[in-house]
Amino acid sequence: MYESLMKVLSGYGLLSGFAIIGLTMWVSYWISDTFTKGRLHGSAIAILLGLLLSYIGGAFTGGTKGLVDIPLFAGVGLLGGAMLRDFAIVATGFGVSVEELKRAGFAGVLALFVGVGASFVAGVGVAMAFGYTDAVSLTTIGTGAVTYIVGPVTGAAIGASSEVMALSIAAGLVKAILVMVATPFIAPYIGLNNPRSAVIFGGLMGTSSGVAGGLAATDPKLVPYGCLTAAFYTALGCLLGPSLLYFLMRGLFG
Amino acid sequence: MIIYGVAFLAFCTLAGIFIGELLGKMIGVPANVGGVGIAMMLLIFLGSYLHKRGILDATSEKGVAFWSAIYIPIVVAMAAQQNVYGALSGGPMAILAGTAAVVVAFALVPVLSRIGQKKPEESATAPLTKAPR
Numbered sequence: 225m226y227e228s229l230m231k232v233l234s235g236y237g238l239l240s241g242f243a244i245i246g247l248t249m250w251v252s253y254w255i256s257d258t259f260t261k262g263r264l265h266g267s268a269i270a271i272l273l274g275l276l277l278s279y280i281g282g283a284f285t286g287g288t289k290g291l292v293d294i295p296l297f298a299g300v301g302l303l304g305g306a307m308l309r310d311f312a313i314v315a316t317g318f319g320v321s322v323e324e325l326k327r328a329g330f331a332g333v334l335a336l337f338v339g340v341g342a343s344f345v346a347g348v349g350v351a352m353a354f355g356y357t358d359a360v361s362l363t364t365i366g367t368g369a370v371t372y373i374v375g376p377v378t379g380a381a382i383g384a385s386s387e388v389m390a391l392s393i394a395a396g397l398v399k400a401i402l403v404m405v406a407t408p409f410i411a412p413y414i415g416l417n418n419p420r421s422a423v424i425f426g427g428l429m430g431t432s433s434g435v436a437g438g439l440a441a442t443d444p445k446l447v448p449y450g451c452l453t454a455a456f457y458t459a460l461g462c463l464l465g466p467s468l469l470y471f472l473m474r475g476l477f478g
Numbered sequence: 479m480i481i482y483g484v485a486f487l488a489f490c491t492l493a494g495i496f497i498g499e500l501l502g503k504m505i506g507v508p509a510n511v512g513g514v515g516i517a518m519m520l521l522i523f524l525g526s527y528l529h530k531r532g533i534l535d536a537t538s539e540k541g542v543a544f545w546s547a548i549y550i551p552i553v554v555a556m557a558a559q560q561n562v563y564g565a566l567s568g569g570p571m572a573i574l575a576g577t578a579a580v581v582v583a584f585a586l587v588p589v590l591s592r593i594g595q596k597k598p599e600e601s602a603t604a605p606l607t608k609a610p611r
Contacts, residue, residue, distance in 0.1 A: 245551045245558075252554075267550045274557030282563025291558040304555025310514050312552045314491045315545035317518035318525060335590050339583055346578035354571045368572075369579035377508055391575075394568020397561055398576025404557060406580065414587040424590045428583040432514070433556055440553045447549065448518060455515030459502060462509040 234298055241303035248273055268408040268441035275401060313436060316448040321419065324449070328423035332453040335427025340461050342428070343370045344469055347395060359473040361388045366473075367465040368392025369399060371431045371458050378465035400434040407438025416442060419449045426450030430457025483541025486534065490520040 233240045252273055253266035260269075278290025287293030292301035302308070347369025348362050356362050364384040368375025368391065375392030378384075384392075407416070407425075415421050426435050426449065435454040439447045494517020501511035521542075528534040566573070 241555060242551075245555050248554060248558075249551055267554070270550070270554045271557045274554045275560060275562050278558050278560050279562040279566070281558075282561060288561045288564055289559045290562060297558070300555045300558050304552055304557070304559050308552050309556050310495065310517070311487065311491050312545050312549040313514055314494065314517045314521055315487055315542050316549050317521045318539070318542045318546055320518070320522050322522060322526075331590055331593060334593065335586075338586060338590065342582045342586060343579035346582045347575045350571060350575040350578050353574075365571075365575055369575045373509060391568060391572050394565050394572035395575035395579075397565035398568065398573050399579050401560055401562055401565055402577060402580045406584075410584050414584055415591055416587060421587060421591045425587050428586050428590065429580070433560065437553050437557055440550050444550060452515045452518050455498075455518075456512040459498075459505075459507055459509045459511040462507045463505060 230295065233296060237299035238302045241299035244297060244300055245303060265408060265441055271404050271437050271441050313451045320448045324419035328420040332423040332427050335424040336453060336456055336460055339428035339430050339457060340370055340464055357477065359477045360384050362477060363470045363473045364388050364392045365395060367461060367469065368395040370461040372396025372400065373458050374461035374465050377462045381466035382470050400431040403429050403431055403434030404437035408441040411442045422446035422449035423453050426453035430454050480537060480541040483538040487542045487545060490524065491517045494520055
């Protein structure tokens, strides 16, 4: 019986993904209505639940793909994989107002550069507080705070140790997860309720999954604006990390 | 037909990500340069052009609307496969570095929102939705 069930669930992976996520959404909206009277949006609770399940999955299997490492839930991986994620993010662009985008264009580009710079400085600051002094490690950890892709890309390019690379990936993961969790709570305080601030938010945060999740939990209408700028962030980080940022650090720390 | 909308969306996504890959190669960066953003631009501009020409009708647009509506469940599925365990077992320094970056970026959102806005017009900052979500 168990074998037959597993055969169906894994053979029809995408469908089991739809069923599992649909159930999660239903539970989340029920929690949202019953316990928070709708004040905490159902999608925010669903994302929190997803992250919690992913922690349990990771602790249970020791793998790196959260819940998806448990064979029963492998279908969720198809649904939430890069292909369908990008497909759906692009689809949200259909309702975008071109006027709003034009108005936020310059601020968005500025936000990208400020965002990479500020995250890098924050990461380097923490690394220094923990006793790192060499330019290579500082740059790698700093770029890890940019995104978990920029960190290892930069680290590999400038020859960081694997221990430092792992730290930089972890820092980037913490950032992505924290953005998903915290955005709906912080949004009212930073005026994140209009397309313009969403474009700036996407440029400042940059972590695509964090921005996608955080804005979805705040107001789905803002998603395309934030994701549009965030799409350029990791590439900008990969461009600046091993070059300008590393040279700056080498100049400062030798 | 709905498939026209889905196919149009697929074309825009593939084209955008392909251009992003090419840009990455050209600049020499091992990452996709704005693929999703470029795809979105294609969708917006090609979409309005085709709509004006009457090629993409309301039924076809449903093919795009469906995927736009399924976005949140997909993000939930994405959240369920983040390496949360790995992030938290990275130790206090990794957690602090990631947190510091987020706090700084949050604080900068209102600062940058003010820049380039000639005068504080009400319409520019009016919320999209009246009801808090």
